[in-house]
Amino acid sequence: MHEEILLQNRRPDRPATLEEYRASGGYGPLAQSLRGGSPRDLVAAVKDSGLRGRGGAGFPAGIKWSGVPVDKTEPRYVVANTDEMEPGAFKDRVLVESDPHQVIEGITLAGYAVSARKGFFFVRASYEHVAVLMENALEEARRAGFLGENILGSGFSFDIAVHRSAGRYICGESSAQIRSLQGVRPNPSKGGPHLTEQGLFGQPTLLHSVETLACMPHIARHGAEWFKNLAASEEAEGTKLYTVSGRVSRPGCYELPNGTSLRKIIFEAAGGMAQGYEFKACLPGGGSTSLLDQSFLSASMDYDSLKKLGVRMGTGTVVVFDQDTCLVGAVLNLTRFFARESCGWCTPCREGLPYIRELFARIEKGQGAPEYVDMIEEMADQMRHSYCAFAPGAVAPIQGLLAHFRDEVEEHLRRGGCPFNAPSAGPWQEAWTSYEQERPGGEA
Amino acid sequence: MHTNDLDAHLDALVRSAETPREKAVDVMFALQRRYGYLSDEALERGARILGLTPLELEELATFYDFIYREPVGRYVIHVCDGVVCWMHHENAVFEHLRRRLGVELGQTTTDGMFTLLPVSCIGDCHNAPSMMINCRFYGRLTPSGVDRILEEYRHKPAESARHG
Numbered sequence: 179m180h181e182e183i184l185l186q187n188r189r190p191d192r193p194a195t196l197e198e199y200r201a202s203g204g205y206g207p208l209a210q211s212l213r214g215g216s217p218r219d220l221v222a223a224v225k226d227s228g229l230r231g232r233g234g235a236g237f238p239a240g241i242k243w244s245g246v247p248v249d250k251t252e253p254r255y256v257v258a259n260t261d262e263m264e265p266g267a268f269k270d271r272v273l274v275e276s277d278p279h280q281v282i283e284g285i286t287l288a289g290y291a292v293s294a295r296k297g298f299f300f301v302r303a304s305y306e307h308v309a310v311l312m313e314n315a316l317e318e319a320r321r322a323g324f325l326g327e328n329i330l331g332s333g334f335s336f337d338i339a340v341h342r343s344a345g346r347y348i349c350g351e352s353s354a355q356i357r358s359l360q361g362v363r364p365n366p367s368k369g370g371p372h373l374t375e376q377g378l379f380g381q382p383t384l385l386h387s388v389e390t391l392a393c394m395p396h397i398a399r400h401g402a403e404w405f406k407n408l409a410a411s412e413e414a415e416g417t418k419l420y421t422v423s424g425r426v427s428r429p430g431c432y433e434l435p436n437g438t439s440l441r442k443i444i445f446e447a448a449g450g451m452a453q454g455y456e457f458k459a460c461l462p463g464g465g466s467t468s469l470l471d472q473s474f475l476s477a478s479m480d481y482d483s484l485k486k487l488g489v490r491m492g493t494g495t496v497v498v499f500d501q502d503t504c505l506v507g508a509v510l511n512l513t514r515f516f517a518r519e520s521c522g523w524c525t526p527c528r529e530g531l532p533y534i535r536e537l538f539a540r541i542e543k544g545q546g547a548p549e550y551v552d553m554i555e556e557m558a559d560q561m562r563h564s565y566c567a568f569a570p571g572a573v574a575p576i577q578g579l580l581a582h583f584r585d586e587v588e589e590h591l592r593r594g595g596c597p598f599n600a601p602s603a604g605p606w607q608e609a610w611t612s613y614e615q616e617r618p619g620g621e622a
Numbered sequence: 623m624h625t626n627d628l629d630a631h632l633d634a635l636v637r638s639a640e641t642p643r644e645k646a647v648d649v650m651f652a653l654q655r656r657y658g659y660l661s662d663e664a665l666e667r668g669a670r671i672l673g674l675t676p677l678e679l680e681e682l683a684t685f686y687d688f689i690y691r692e693p694v695g696r697y698v699i700h701v702c703d704g705v706v707c708w709m710h711h712e713n714a715v716f717e718h719l720r721r722r723l724g725v726e727l728g729q730t731t732t733d734g735m736f737t738l739l740p741v742s743c744i745g746d747c748h749n750a751p752s753m754m755i756n757c758r759f760y761g762r763l764t765p766s767g768v769d770r771i772l773e774e775y776r777h778k779p780a781e782s783a784r785h786g
Binding site: 262263268302304305358361421422424429497499514515519521602 | 640641642643644645646647648650651672681682685686687688689700703704705706708709710711713714715717718721741742743744745746747748749750751754757758759763764765766
């Protein structure tokens, strides 16, 4: 049986309290670091641990941390990205809901490591309850002396502010998030120095996903070697929060050794397919990753292992599709999402995604033509010329569809429409059928 | 909140920030709560507080989907149309709500109670199909469950929406 680290204090019905977090050793690493350890020790521990950013890119955190200049450029900032808007992702929500103080300690340790004065907890609009939970936990932490001026009498002062966003997927992209925090229209920006040198308000800034930061107290407490050895594969480190949703029997968030196989995640942790359904495909890491067929089930779910297979792990948030679900319909839904969420800054993304969406809509409706598939493929390929990583992510499921399920697309063309009409079980299917029959020109 | 109290509240909010415009979203949310939506008057007032031109604030207001530049009902129903909810018949949830409320997507019921909107994946995929009412999550929806939720809101004493 594996050990849960980040979710060790998770309870079915409520967040862990400050006392419960402390009883599990919480705030000990912070106290110890402030008492005896230097910021440099923390940076070294993170480097040695091999910790990679959990937000999707998998960039080594140690390299990022070392990129924050050691000179006296002040102030510096830490940003905890809790914008989680990837379709299929809800792990950061579960993480904060389970143990808010673990997140606070993680952000504060990062703040100490790079001599920052202030941290921002950037949270998406639909997680209003998470924002409120965090504000209350921050107040508790301040009262207990773990946050604010002169933390635990160490002379180190650091505080965290909750920053509410008002929606939009692109705000999860780091440069867009920095602009959003500054109250500037949040399209991504590129070129110029790294955020670690010139980020928020032009100052050195460490921006990490909240899952990455939550690993910090544990690395500080147990050491880099211990953390590395938690993983299931040679290439990986630590544990990973995987979410599984779609047609499985136990959808949810599972903390497993990083690099656990896709098969174990879906068929053991999430209890396998829902009754009566067979596995057809999955997105390994949310809407911006490739659609995969069952030949990928033995793959280790970590950044490097999947990269070797030409696949991005993204956020490690698995969405599972069954044999009766139309993948053209699924990809159409995803393309609709990305066309809506595109910030509109660059042409390939702004113009290309709605175009692709329209072609898929026609194929799904039975108005497709074989050349549409070539057009989609060509346009998806051209997305690598877009300004940021949004559009290449947006077309990843499309490319997966064409690589692994092309026959399903062709079947739509041959039949002149969607071949999937097997009704799925459940009350909504019944409601839908009756609505369809009541429609003018319906079957009734 | 009275006009002067709101101004004082917003001034304090802006003063707590590194730079005033950092609080643009918070200010817009607060004004939305006060006015019911971000009206032209609210936008101008917000811009003044933030030291921006109305156009600069408009640039932000129109970027974010939780800022409403048009009137909305007391309760905004956001139905998730993410891929997981799609798999769980989000189309039927929409159709059901359309019929129960007598409105199309983007419209508000004539009594001013409910506005029906689609929303990008809200992060409640393990409870699909899912929706939010004023940012409160309702998952594992069923037709009768949705009816019960609507009834509950119809009889609820007016509460100020968390996001407007």
